[in-house]
Amino acid sequence: MLPSLYAAWLQELLGGPIPAETRATCAECAMLAKPGEQDREGLYFNPVMKCCSYVPDLHNFLAGAILDDDDPQMAEGRKTVEARIRAGVGVTPLGLEPPADYTLLYRHGTEAFGRSQTLRCPHYIEAGGRCGIWKHRESTCATWFCKYERGSLGHLFWREHLHPLLAAVEHHLAIWCALELGLELDALHSLLAEARAADPESLQPEQIDRRPEPEKQRRIWGNWRGREMEWYRACAGRVRNLSWRDTAAICGCEVAVLARLAQKAYRELLDPQLPERLEPAPFELVQIETGRLRVVGYSRLDPLDLPAQVFQVLHYFRGRNTRAAVQAIQQEENIALSDDLILKLKDFGILQAPGPGG
Numbered sequence: 001m002l003p004s005l006y007a008a009w010l011q012e013l014l015g016g017p018i019p020a021e022t023r024a025t026c027a028e029c030a031m032l033a034k035p036g037e038q039d040r041e042g043l044y045f046n047p048v049m050k051c052c053s054y055v056p057d058l059h060n061f062l063a064g065a066i067l068d069d070d071d072p073q074m075a076e077g078r079k080t081v082e083a084r085i086r087a088g089v090g091v092t093p094l095g096l097e098p099p100a101d102y103t104l105l106y107r108h109g110t111e112a113f114g115r116s117q118t119l120r121c122p123h124y125i126e127a128g129g130r131c132g133i134w135k136h137r138e139s140t141c142a143t144w145f146c147k148y149e150r151g152s153l154g155h156l157f158w159r160e161h162l163h164p165l166l167a168a169v170e171h172h173l174a175i176w177c178a179l180e181l182g183l184e185l186d187a188l189h190s191l192l193a194e195a196r197a198a199d200p201e202s203l204q205p206e207q208i209d210r211r212p213e214p215e216k217q218r219r220i221w222g223n224w225r226g227r228e229m230e231w232y233r234a235c236a237g238r239v240r241n242l243s244w245r246d247t248a249a250i251c252g253c254e255v256a257v258l259a260r261l262a263q264k265a266y267r268e269l270l271d272p273q274l275p276e277r278l279e280p281a282p283f284e285l286v287q288i289e290t291g292r293l294r295v296v297g298y299s300r301l302d303p304l305d306l307p308a309q310v311f312q313v314l315h316y317f318r319g320r321n322t323r324a325a326v327q328a329i330q331q332e333e334n335i336a337l338s339d340d341l342i343l344k345l346k347d348f349g350i351l352q353a354p355g356p357g358g
């Protein structure tokens, strides 16, 4: 379920509902090892934070929406946002940035995702194992799933198209809010110049210590300094009732291009057609048991368990039309492969459409 603001925009943009991703079950995490199960391939998450090993960049209007939401279910999450604002680290008129030292660690700790407790999100509520700001989560969290109904096609739609689209919208709307609310021009200039000059690979002492930087805060907040919560709420007020049409008009050409790409990816996501030709893809075999194989195609987070006999007939697809391959498998091996299974093998990166010349 997308945050309601984003769900309404995407309904207007795409003209129809987005199929639910039911395999990424957050309440009952699909990425935890079952009792007694060994994690020999390093495929499972740490139960103390699951996939919430990420600190979101909360753009001003999202921070404001959280502060403004008096739903009792949001009380604990709201406190986590207030705590970030009070700590004064990465608190800017454009939103709440992750601490610079965290970002550096995150960029270099790809194997630690979902496993290192140090990376846990400050908005994760341990009692109950849930996100405290779920209703207003940002683009990365809203479009990330450990497993997709249509495998690589779902990954492509959510991560390669919706995520960049919503991230660009967040960026442009945050700046638009600053203009609308009359942030002093010098403050806006400092804010944008410092964001451009920031080197994520090089940390200042105060960034390592996570200390507020009063001089910088004075520069970037101008006449709003000391009224950060009020500012974020005002930003939320500006964005709350924007339609997709309004949003696209504010956000300009880059978002227009990303929106068209998202529409195309949406049509592909709904398309159940089998390609005319397929061939085995370069997947990884991670587990062999009697009669069954576990293979990783499009993502290590979403391996596929296959009967060994299916694995043994994949070579029939090489150099043949898809229908001819299915027929040959039926005649020569006495194995009936359904269209649903072939589509699944394609979606999960076990079979692929041949490249140009294939």
Ligand code: SF4
Binding pocket: 051, 052, 053, 054, 055, 056, 121, 122, 123, 124, 125, 130, 131, 132, 133, 134, 137, 141
């Ligand atoms: S904001 Fe919520 S969904 Fe995103 S990482 Fe934090 S706890 Fe998880």
